[in-house]
Amino acid sequence: MELELTGNASSVIPCGRVEHEMDPSRRAFVAAVVSVLAWPEDGMKAESGDGPAAPRNFIFFGRERQRISERAFLEHPHIVGAQLKYTWRELEPERDRYQVQPLLDDLAFLEARGKRLFVQLQDVLFSEEPVVPDYLRTDPAFGGGAARKYEYEGDDESGARFDGWVARRWDPAVRARFIRLLEVLGTKVDGRIEGVNLAETSVGFGESGKLHPRGFTYENYVEGVKATMTGARRAFPRSCVIQYANFMPGEWLPWTDRGYLRAVYAWADRIGVGVGGPDLLPYRKGQQNHSYPLIAARGRHTPAGVAVQDGNLGGSIPPRGNA
Template identity: 25%
Template sequence: MKVQNDIISSFKSSFPITAGQKQHSVGIVLVFTISMFLFSHNTIANPVKWHPGHYCTILGLGKNDPKYMSQVYNELKATPALRGIQIRYFWAELETAKGEYDFTSIDQRLAELAAIGKRLVIQVQTKSFIPKGKPTGKLVPDYLKANEYDGGEFAYSSHGSTELRGYNIALWNSHVQDRLVELFRVMGERYNSHPYFEGIGMIETAYGEPIVSQPGNLRVKFYDNLISVHQKMRSYFPNTMTIQEVNYPHSILASFVGRLKEIGTALSGPDVFKDEPGLNRNMRNAPRGIYHFYPELSGIIPLAPQVMHKNYMNTRNDGAGSVPTVAEIFAFARDNLKSNYIFWTRNPKYYSKVLELLNEPDIAKDPFGGLSSICPKAYMSCVD
């Protein structure tokens, strides 16, 4: 009985009920409670905010620029199929010193979006990329640079090169893991119950090639700890979608995605490349590429791929494919990847074509923009 009471209290506190709805809501809560015990142990026993459809991923420097954001909001208001935006924040932007957090930017964007009925998805970036000739933001808080945290991050290059490509976090270190978990705990307390805070996720699984050689067991610990972080995230965001971008390495995909399925974490990816060999790989006696996992998980966990800058330019990362139309990108994400959410990077050269597509009559009249809106089996229930 205590468990049932706790569930009912959690449901009521997460989604308040007005006096006029009280009698009807009692029945809903009773059905909700009884239903919980009919589901398997890995079903998330909380109603989860669920607003699938199309979202715009804004460029990093624009998120705190009033002029830039004003244009974004005008686009949102003029495009019903756009349900909200995704914003990326480096860990260092959110935790400015140990245990000291700055969520000013998130709070402001969330209030502005709520005022126009649109929603916010956050990605906490724990990996950075350094474009040639351009600076990148600081990845981790300065206190993580201490020996206790193995320096907090490591430099990596692309395979076959020693040129610096960016930094990834030292997640094999249990102290780094603990600090990342604490960040998500604090954010969960602040944002889980907010009706317009739609989701929170993490960047791609690709490790990078360490410039300084590492023992092989560090990678194993890295991915084990990443799964542990997601287990905690789901407990801190019981009413909110949590997301993980997955692309490489091939060797971990089956087991790693299997764990995401158990946890109820949404599967995302940093690219929609319909002809990319590594993502589509399906060879005998070799691990499959990540794209083959999407249709198998349709209706089980949320599926939420990202359309990045390069995806507008070619169907392959190396440029050896063809130049896709926005409609072709959309069709692949919808039909092959069975997407519930698509995050479209707001690349100024191509984004007008995205808006044209989303304002086509058949898409504009559908609240979900032509994407699957079925509540995933991993969730006990979905709340609009």
């Protein structure tokens, strides 16, 4: 399939229920390539019984939302729609004042041209740009609203570098406000949009505890992620909901396995939320040991979505000798 687009690809295995489970080895392969290929799933039949269901391909434009007007995208018959990012801060600039019109305008534009919208809702950013509304940052009840996250090489936290901001997902007060945003969006676009995906679970706070934000524990982070998934599912009963679950703080599989990531995937199966991740890196050991086997082993009614994002293509080349 030729694709003369410079946006990145993102695909979702359909959200409808299926009658037959795919062979596990086949499922693992499909999970690894759906972001770039419209690969038929021989073992999956749609609930309607009309035949096999195939991944649906979206172009990930991220926050370059103006690019949905490009002809190469609009005229391509194999691209279902666009995956666009919207940050919490821009959707709720002030407490209980929601600015949803830009999202509605994008949706109307796509609908008029026969394309679908998949919303990526950002409560995390990899920059100095604030990601949460100001009231969360200034009201002491929210503990600052967001926390600094870090990256570093190996186990050496002494060289930790600032890696952006993430909402305090483990904080019940902050989480309640995020779920309220989901509810507001649900009343306006549930059923009209193809789906909504929650940003990746991976955050870098180190293992020693020195970089841990106030009130953070590994366990309450897991529970916070699960509670947000539940809130999203309730807010969007008709549209697809996907949690990008790639890594979890406090474990590194297979050596340190506390069951955190597996708990997120089990919860997704239980409540009808899809799973996936932001990066298609089939030869990266981290993905091989974490999200990819869990995506492959997901419940037969659980949709999956994997996005090809910036920098992924270099990591998708087989290592020398393994082609």
